[in-house]
Every structure is written in structure tokens, then in C-alpha cells.
Amino acid sequence: MSVVVRNIRRVDAELVEKYAGIGVATVHEAQGRKGLLASYMRPIYRPCHIAGPAVTCEMAPGDNWMLHVAIEQCRQGDILVASPTSPCEDGYFGELIATQLKTRGVAGLILEAGCRDVAEITKMNFPVWSRAIFSQGTVKETLGDVNLPLVCAGQLINPGDLIVADDDGVVVVRRKQAEDVLNASREREDKEAKNRIRYARGELSLDVNNMRGKLLERGLKYVDTPPEE
Amino acid sequence: MSVVVRNIRRVDAELVEKYAGIGVATVHEAQGRKGLLASYMRPIYRPCHIAGPAVTCEMAPGDNWMLHVAIEQCRQGDILVASPTSPCEDGYFGELIATQLKTRGVAGLILEAGCRDVAEITKMNFPVWSRAIFSQGTVKETLGDVNLPLVCAGQLINPGDLIVADDDGVVVVRRKQAEDVLNASREREDKEAKNRIRYARGELSLDVNNMRGKLLERGLKYVDTPPEE
Amino acid sequence: MSVVVRNIRRVDAELVEKYAGIGVATVHEAQGRKGLLASYMRPIYRPCHIAGPAVTCEMAPGDNWMLHVAIEQCRQGDILVASPTSPCEDGYFGELIATQLKTRGVAGLILEAGCRDVAEITKMNFPVWSRAIFSQGTVKETLGDVNLPLVCAGQLINPGDLIVADDDGVVVVRRKQAEDVLNASREREDKEAKNRIRYARGELSLDVNNMRGKLLERGLKYVDTPPEE
């Protein structure tokens, strides 16, 4: 019943390149506040930013066997997304697997488990987002699946979906929506760039976004502090 | 029922300046081990140190509307303290609000929720203490209050109270006690400076603080390891 | 009933020196995946690496009195391991105790509680692994024990056992096993060095470790993505 799906359809590589420098918060907002992985998924070093198609890997708790199987399915620019079938902080991932992924040109790893050898992995500049830093060894006894849809940190990830990850966390974009979300992200960035200039000059979002009227309508009252008793 | 209190009474600015370089642990001890916010309030970058009067902002869960309202009430040197009315990790705060606060000369933000755009906010050198780094978007639908007393991370904060925050966390000092606590902090620092020199020379706190007698009186026994079996 | 055991038998100093540069993950694997402290024990700064014999200190919750007693039992190269008798995040440890330990040549501290003054301790380059950064003050009222076996972060630690700690966390090695574990660690490092070279050339752990046969035997299937509907 364990399956490795080969030759998945990936989000278009040219599209992916255009996500360079677009942050997780922007993408998340641009696609309608969806797709954000849980806040416990943290990068092992900062700053960091990657974007690329997901190769998915579901593993047994305390067993990293399938991670080895998944490496072979990863290509240049991919992001490996790996989750255990039940919550586990064990150290599924270390320097030796990092070396293999780095050599293949893999962009990074999203791991809903523990990462170890973080000093070495930081030195080799391979970005990892994980729920823990923990050395606990794993076994290689039980099969899982590669490139089936899985839930990672509260979000459904399909193989080939676009993953964007940075200092703020990780977001998933459906493969077929990557172009629309890119456009919406750029639009948002343009708008934010304009507003940033206004805010840097001292204008307030209360005015820039015309909030004052709605606030009063809802019943907001301004009062002054009474003189000291 | 939602209120913005203007022109709050702030802890005296000259006093605040004198808190430069005085750490959270010192202030907390100097005022009788009170006022420390919960340990989950962590700075988004280190090192960091700020002191200033609190502007308080209570918000609905998942709704950062009042943060926009609160900006306008902040002045040069203030510290914005913001809490949702029930536990929430959403990303209430990002680069655009940071730009507005920075432009107004606000010293920093204490946020019992999530912060996003941490790479950008780190670059602009605006210090934030938060309970999470999380991009989850918020809405602007529900009112709250600005400059009423609130509980943030387990401590009551009155508008105008002195906030001190550094790598160790965040502490609040009542506005009217800021001078006494400053004096006690300096006294403590002087004493610690003297002790540091003695400790650096090899003296022990057991002797410097005369603990040996009390330890024996309470029944402490010293024994030697028996020879190997 | 409170006891300080003096002159404990420590793991051999020459052995300890040979652990320089050997990481926690390696040691943990080399001794059969045992001895790892819980993942919530994190270093206050990175990178960091220490190895040395444990001096143990069990303390009352919210009471750091015994830490002062323990300092005197620490020698050059020791690692102080301190735990409260019930879970507590209070700030047992700060700059002044750090100064004393540093002066005595102590290699570092493993603290199942809170650490404060982390900016100063980072500056003085004294490594600490703790479960929290928290300034909450402690009292000096209740006795505990120094150099009795204790449980710290889920592991039994005997005084004199070898502690190794780095960016990945903390592991304990029984005193009498330190030599065997050193040898097994080196063997493991040698094997990993060879594999690293092969992986860096593009070989896969699937092949290097002969996993393919066992995977198929267990029933792993490879399938191709069907053409787009």
C-alpha cells in the first residue's frame, strides 16, 4: 500500500523564479489568507527565503526510511516536505541527508519533526524549517508514501504545489494558482511600497486607509485623561 | 463601549532616560520581584534593550484594527503594549505598522500575539517582543480599547507605566514607582559590580553572602565519595 | 537529609579532551540512541560545543540556594547540571553565578529551569542550555542535594558522567562507557566522512546503504503520475 509517485507535475519553474524576494506574509495575504503552516514550523537559521515545488514524504513516527526514498524523487529547485503520521519530534534529518539534497540542488526542507546537525547544516547553507531541533535517532523499518497529498503543520500539501518559506514561516500555494497569486502578490507589494513611503513621511494608516469614519460609526469614543486626583 | 484615552499621564521622560542600560532582571529584583511578563514573550532579534511609557491597546482575537488606532496615540519614546482579549497567535503586526511607529519615534512593541515580516523589522531595527512569529492575517472588524489598563502576558499594565524590555524579557514598573525602582536598581547594580569583581577574582557567593552558617544550621551535610567498589 | 558529595569520581580528563568536536547526534547514535535530554533544553547562543564531567545539583522550585553551594564543588572543565524537584521556569541563573563558574574554569551549565542576563552571559562566552529564558527571581530558603544522581530533562545523570552539549542539545554518557562511546563515535565519524564524499558526488543513501531490496521486499511500489485530466 506504500507508494512512490514519480514524475509529478510541478509548478512551473519560470513562475517559481519570479517568487524570489516575495515574502510568506505577502503570499498568504495575496491568496486570501490561506495556506499558512502552523507557527511552530521555524527556520533553523535566519535570514532565509526559498520558493519551489513540493515533493511530499509521509513517514512513520520515529522512522526516517522514506526520507531516503524521497531524496531520489527530488530535482533541482524542489522543496522536500516531510511529515510523520503521528506527532513526533525525533531527529529525522541531519547532515548526511542534507548533503544529498544540496548536491541535487534541492532548495530546502520543510519537516514536521526534529532536525539535527544544525550547526553543520547552517554552515552548508541548506535551509530547514522544523518543529524542533532534536537529535533523537530514528529507525528504518516502516514504509510510507512519497508524492501523495499530505497534511503538514495543519495544511494540505499536494505534490507539485508551490512552497514559499522565509523567516516568518511557511505557506503553500496550489500549483494552478501560482500565477494568479504571483500577480496578486506583486500588486500587494506595489501598494505596500507606496504606502511605506507615505508612512515613512508620517502619514497614518488611519488616514491612508480611510478608517476613521467606520471606526466612529461602530461607536469608538475618544476621551481625555481626567486631571490627576 | 470602546474607548481611546488621549493624553495619558506618562512616566517622566527624564526618569526613563536614566533606565538606559538597566536590565530587566535588575529592575524586576529591584522592585521586589514583581512585574515580569510571562517567559513566552520573546524578542524577535537580540541583543535589544528599550525603556519607555506604555501605550496600551486591547484588541479582538484575529483583529488588528485597534493597532491602527493606537499608533496615533503613540509619541516619541513610547512603547506600545498590545494584547488580544483571548489567546491568539495571529500576525497582528508587520512592516507597515512598524514603519509608522518607527517614524513617530516609538521605542518598540510588546505584543501578546504573532509578529510577521520579522526579517524586514529586524533590518529597520525596530524591537518587538511577541509570543509567536506567525503571518496569519487579521481582519479589521471589531473595536477594542486604547489606553485602558490591560493584562498582557500575565501582568497588569496601566497606560503610562514604565516598560523595560531586553534579551531576558519584559517587566512593568508602576508609573509612580519608577523613581524608587530606578534608585533601587542602581543600588543593586553597584552592589553587583562590586561582587562581580570579587567573583572574578575567585571568591564564592557562599562567602561573599555569608551563606555557610545558615546552610549548616538548616542541616546541610558534606560527605566524601567512598572509594570505588 | 540534604547532602553535598565532595570529590566525586569524574570521567577521565584525557578522554574528555578527545570529545572536542564530536557532536551530540554522533555521541547519541554511537552509544545506541540513548541518553538524550529533552528537546526543550536549548542553548542560549549558537554555535556552542562543550564536553565534561557532570556536577549535579537538585534544587527546590523557585529556590536557587543550592546552585551557590554547587559552585564550590565545580572544578576546571566540569559541567554543572541543575534541576528543580518540580517543573519550574524561574530564573535560577544569571551573570553573577556565571562569573563564578567562568572564573573556576567550568565549561558550561545545563539548567532545567530559566536563565537570565543572557546578553551578559553571551558576551562572556559562557554556554548555557536551559528550558527557558526568564528573569523571575528565586529565593534561598530550602536545601537540596549536590552530586547525587538526578533526573534532568528526562535523563538520569550521575555525578561524574560525561555531558556533551552543542547546538543540537545535550546528551549524557555513563562515566565508565565514555571510552567505548568515544571509539564508537570516531568510527561513526569516519564512516560518515566517507559517505559524505560519496553523497557530495551525487550518490544516494538508497544505494550506499543498500536499501532498495529491502524496500521492495516490504512492498514499496513506484508509479508514475497519470497524464493530466
Next chain:
Amino acid sequence: MSVVVRNIRRVDAELVEKYAGIGVATVHEAQGRKGLLASYMRPIYRPCHIAGPAVTCEMAPGDNWMLHVAIEQCRQGDILVASPTSPCEDGYFGELIATQLKTRGVAGLILEAGCRDVAEITKMNFPVWSRAIFSQGTVKETLGDVNLPLVCAGQLINPGDLIVADDDGVVVVRRKQAEDVLNASREREDKEAKNRIRYARGELSLDVNNMRGKLLERGLKYVDTPPEE
């Protein structure tokens, strides 16, 4: 600096009686969604319901000395509210203190720490809300305060404030607002009783509360499931 305040002003006893049978959720809503203690405060047995004026007790971590001091300040119908100055799960409270409180006619205990002897306390029908069930013993070494305002489970509690607690948790009502909140609670209960009848007949809150128009206005779309592919 440790103080016991005697003869506090309590919320009026006749008012308190009228809170019989009014639940925490109702009170919380009736006073504008304020005053709810954190969800980790759970009753040791269910069902349970109490209302009464708060006697407050702030204690050192791992030290229940002040609980003994607070007993004497409790009268018939009071609710003792006790918090440590830093987070602690130790077993501050057991059968012997429960016997004293029960004998004085105290209505129950709100304890931001651990409770022990829960089988015995359940048998004697003395209701306790706590953050943990844990036997860890405490010491009697450090002073605290009785009947000063304190923060318990995220809420400010003033001595004499009204506490209401039931299976859902714990809520605080300011002493001077207890009458208004009672009236608002009753109004809410009356309205809910009417709605309950309508709902039990099959009417929908969508209609009873006229939500349909606003939903459509905001952009809600109804679509049918397409026929099976």
C-alpha cells in the same frame, strides 16, 4: 512589604445569591465579553457552580504558606482566589486546607497551580478550579500578600470582586458592576429561553437573528454540488 488586608469590601451578599444558576458563559457575555480566566483553569469535578466574593492570595512559587494565612480572612460564601508569582503547578492545596475552608463555609477555590487529594475533596463536595492536579509538596518559607489585587489566569482580580465558576470555567465581575451584570445576565437568559423554544421547534438562528441579508451583502455564495464525475 507583605500585607494582609482585612475587612475588605465584598460584593453584596444578596446580589451574590441571585447569581445562583447563572452560568459563566452568560455572565461573560452579559458584561461585554470580559473577565474570563484562561481555559486551563478546570474544575476537579463536574457538575459544579459557585458565585461569591473573591478573597485574593498571592504566593511564592512552590510555597503555600500564604494560603494558610488567607484561610482566616475568608468568610461564609467567599471564594478564595490564589496565584503564584511565577508559573507553578505544585500541589498547593489538599484535603486539610479544604476542611478548614469548608468548615468556614467558603464556597470554593480558584487556584492557578496544582491541587491534590482530589478524591477526598470531591467526596467532601468542595469545588476547586485549578491548572493541574499534582501532588508535588510545597514549602512554607516565603511571604506573599492577601487581599491585594492580583492577576489570576490572565485576569485582574480585586478582593471583593464577584467570582462565578462552573463547568465552563471562571469569570470575574467587578464589585460595583455586579448588579448591572446580573440584570444584563437575566435579560440575556430571558432572550435565550425564548430563542431556545424557537430553535427546539426547528427555527434557525439565521432567521431568528436576521443574518441572511448581511451574509449575502458580505458576499456569501450558495452553490450546488455538481453531479458526480
Next chain:
Amino acid sequence: MSVVVRNIRRVDAELVEKYAGIGVATVHEAQGRKGLLASYMRPIYRPCHIAGPAVTCEMAPGDNWMLHVAIEQCRQGDILVASPTSPCEDGYFGELIATQLKTRGVAGLILEAGCRDVAEITKMNFPVWSRAIFSQGTVKETLGDVNLPLVCAGQLINPGDLIVADDDGVVVVRRKQAEDVLNASREREDKEAKNRIRYARGELSLDVNNMRGKLLERGLKYVDTPPEE
């Protein structure tokens, strides 16, 4: 962009009936150890057991508006599955919504948030699995979706999928697999019934499942305790 999907395809009602008395652990095993919701989803009272098709409801944090919309889409025997878009413990659900669901014959609620009025809901015998019991009020301001696929407590739930929930937790079965899983569950139950009789007679699973050989093969050693020193 907010959508309510009507007339979803539900798992067959006759199939659902046959799940009466089949526990969550059995179903989870029978479908290959998949589909289990996170362990923090606990029933508000025990014992309890339900099975039925999922109606899904995704809501904004702190906002239960869509729950009211979802009620209308529920039919006799359905199970409502509701999740916020970011983690939230607020009290989305209470007695009045329970009355509406109960009146429509809904079998129960799976809620990745807080439940309130638990005493009343227990009395009316309406089963709820939730991540918290918490009264915190919610608003009705932001739209969400009804009957789109969602992730609840770490599992993907499609509208119409079969939900089974009992004292052990909650499991989801894909609509089209419900018959196969039923058959596998019954097979498992039959086998377990036979083994239960053997175990009750004193036989061991070591023998009943022929484990001894494989254990020895893997290297298990049996040794006797040496005589007391």
C-alpha cells in the same frame, strides 16, 4: 470568495448505520492507520459514540458566524466538523446552537476550538469533541466556507466523508472507502473477539501472534537477576 456548497454527496446512510458500536481505534487500524485527528480533540462527556457524514465549516478566528450558516446545511445523522483558519480556543459553540443541531437530528459536533455550556449540552446528550472548554465569546463579522474540504486537527476532511468519534477520539474515513473499511473493521473485530477469549484464558500475544521467533532473531536476550549483593 466565501461559499456554501449545498446538497453534498454523503457517505451512504445504510453504511453509516452499520458502524454502530465500531470504535475509533478499530476503524483507524482497519483503514491502514490513517485518518486520526490529533489527540487534543476530546469529548466533553464520556461514554460517547457517533458515526455519520461530515458537513464541514471553516471559520475566522474568534468568529462563529459561519457555524450559523452551516446548521442549515446539516441533515438528520450528519456530523458537523468546524475549524478556524488559525488556532483559536474561543467558545464558538454553546447551548443554543446545540439545540438547533439536536432538533435537526444532527449526530454530533467536531470542533477545533472551544465549547461552552458544557453542563447543559451534556444534559441534552449532544456529543461534542473539542480542543478546549472555554466560554470566550465570538463575533459575527467575517465569512468562511461551508462544505469545502478543510483540515481539522491535522486531518483533511471532505464534506460527505464518514466521521467516527468515541471516547478515544475522532477518525475520518473517505466516503468511497467507507464500505471497505467497514468490512475490514468487522474482520478485525472478529479476530479480536477470538483473541480476547484466548487472552482471557491466559494465553499470551507472544504466542497467539507468533512473536517469539522474530524477537530472538532480532537479538532479544533473556537474563536472570543476579543474587542480591
Next chain:
Amino acid sequence: MSVVVRNIRRVDAELVEKYAGIGVATVHEAQGRKGLLASYMRPIYRPCHIAGPAVTCEMAPGDNWMLHVAIEQCRQGDILVASPTSPCEDGYFGELIATQLKTRGVAGLILEAGCRDVAEITKMNFPVWSRAIFSQGTVKETLGDVNLPLVCAGQLINPGDLIVADDDGVVVVRRKQAEDVLNASREREDKEAKNRIRYARGELSLDVNNMRGKLLERGLKYVDTPPEE
């Protein structure tokens, strides 16, 4: 390297019988506030009380194979204590193993992992303390140890040590100290019985335990509430 130790030395059976009705809190206090397992170890039903010698079982994460091995080492009156080598909530234990243990007369199970089939196990009246209720299935692939010392929920447990568990949690008593702790427990119970009578008559622990003098000496002040402003 995996070992099953047979014929362990157990705490004396006659001694164990005398622990009937002596609670965890009493035992913990009587042995000097030691030996308490972490508060997350909770009984699956209440009330409950057991005492007996420990049979220990260390297992791989997500792998309950050794539990089957351990059953055979359990005798009438034993308590099985089982821990994974790294944190894991999986459902290691269910009805079928419970049947085997019950049939052998085993008194109960202490499990630092998940328990499933809790409805059935409750019905068969077999007490279990666990860190979670969770059905997640486990595999049978990796060896562990039976009857070696292990750390469970923060405490060292030696095989043959006395375990006492009740509604309050779990405590371990060293085998050779079981008689002394029994005597101290009875002494404590006698003293508490006398005090309970005094407290039930209205006396206060302040007086019964002569605390007033020490409180004043430490600086406790009694003040009266000033008249209402």
C-alpha cells in the same frame, strides 16, 4: 543489546498490601517530597488507587512490541511501567493487552504514551495512567528492554520499586525504602486525622501549626481596608 531481565527482586508483597488506601500525596510527602511523576500522567478513569512492584518496559517511539514481551514478566499484583525512548503519544495500549494483564492479575499500567479503547478498559476496571488518550496505531519492529531501570515522566524507576497511583497521579518508592515510607506515611496519616478533626471544628492551621509568630517575624503586616472613597 536488548534485554529482558527475569525474576526481578520485587518490593515485599505483604508491605505492598499495607499501602492499601494510602494516597500518592501522603507517600510523596512521607518520603521527603520525592518520586512524583509529572502531572501530565493522568488516570483514564476516577476514582482509582493501586500499589505494587514495578515491571519496567522501555520501547521505541511508535512501537509497542516490547509491551507484548513485558506482559509475560508480569505477575499477580505487579504494575507495568512503560516509556518510549523519545516523547510519543501513540496508542501503545488497548483492550487486548489489557485483557492479558488483567487475566494475570496485574494491578495496573503506568504508560508515558497514549492509551486507546478507554471505554472498554474502563468497563473492565483496569486502571491506566497515561499522558494521552490517542488511538494512533503502533508497529512491532524495534526491540527495547524489560526490567532495566528507566526514566518515566521525569522519575527514575527501578524494576521492583514500589509504585503507588491514584486520582492525584503516580509516585515511586525505592524497594528498600518501602517499609520506612510506609511507617512515615501512617504517621503522617495519623497526624492528619487528628488535625482534620480540629480543622472540622473550626481551628485554623495558623494556630494548630504555630505559624503566627514566624509570619510576624518575617514581616507580615495586617492592615484594614480604608473607608470607601
